[in-house]
Amino acid sequence: MQPSYEYQIQFLQNIQRILKEGVFVSTYKFALLHAIADHCIETGSDNNEELTITTKALAAKFIDLYWMQTVKFPNESDSDVLYQNNGNQAAIINQIQQARKVNSKLSIFKSHQEYRQLLTSVSNTIKQMPLWKLQVVSDSTVEFLYLQTAKGNVITLMPGVSYCFRKFYGQITDMVHSAWIRWIQKATNNQAMLGQNINLESFLFESKRSNLQLFIPVLKEEQHNNCFYCDRQIRGAPEVDHFIPWARYAVDLGHNFVLSHKNCNGDKSDYLASENFLDKWVKRNLVSGDMLSSYFDDQKLTHDLSTSISVSKWAYKQCSDNYGLVWIGHQKGFTKLSNKWTSILQSIAD
Ligand SMILES: [Zn+2]
DSSP: OOOOHHHHHHHHHHHHHHHHHSOOSBSHHHHHHHHHHHHHHHHOOSSSOOEEEEHHHHHHHHHHHHHTTSSBOOOSSSOOBOOOBSSSOOHHHHHHHHHHHHOSOHHHHTTSHHHHHHHHHHHHHHHHTTTTTTTEETTEEOOOSBOOOOOSSEEEEOTTHHHHHHHTHHHHHHHHHHHHHHHHHHOGGGTTTOOSSOOHHHHHHOOOGGGGGGGHHHHHHHTTTBOTTTOOBOOSOOEEEESSOTTTSOOOOGGGEEEEOHHHHHHHTTSEEOHHHHHHHHHHHHHHHHHHHHHHHHHTOOOOHHHHHHHHHHHHHHHHHTTOEEEEETTTEEEEOOTHHHHHHHHHHO
16 A cells, blocks of 8 residues: 555655745754654655654664764864854754764764763754654644654654655655755854855765775675676775665665675666675675674674665665666666565565
């Protein structure tokens, strides 16, 4: 069962209404919409079911989103952390700045006791600030995501909401990013900091490539220094490829990475890999998943195999629904995705 097309269009219009007509004293509502969308990918399903999300789970996503934004903005003169609130800095940004003093690398910080405390305080801020205000526009409430109970530690997304976030994830996150960027640019306390030539989108939302270097040793060993895609030896510097492309779902979870040639990676670009590669990736994680997990734990690299599987199911389902193309290899081009992906992913799901 899926929601009607009328419902889906209304849903997108409501999202747009929130972004256009809502009051934004801070960027929390953008983060909240983003966090809800991410949860729908990671724990939701493609039917009409409700989905329950705890404020702690939302807090974890807030921290992921704001962490990389809480560094000094790269500018020669007035360098500071960008303001995410009118007037004083946003409380969550202040909390993350404190946390960064414990360890500036989020994946390592997550293993500290202080991470639990940060989750609690961010979760409290979410309850006080954006959670019960998100659906308020102008002078009315558009209650279409969850009931405005205005209390408790969970929200329950109404039937159809998770379906729409999964189906329109790319469009919705683009809308949220654009609105977020416009907010940052307009905030008067940011204007001295913002130069003319800096790509704000990249600063706010793109992962820092250098982090991925830490994944190389274990992947090199697991793949015997061969390219995941063409199976030939990698001479020179290898590249860490997001198997489910970052452009489709921006998360750095260990089991999503494979090692490849620069050319193979560049050629694959933002496409999904064909069913043969999907099968190889699933088998890699069935056979070496535990070994990879323990390496990731040792190195304090973020990983969660079941989430990686959920994300891959979502990505292939979307591609299939849209009759999308998948990449079949360097200089081989693309083909239409067949139905084989469902049985391949089924083999690791249970
Ligand atoms: Zn290759």
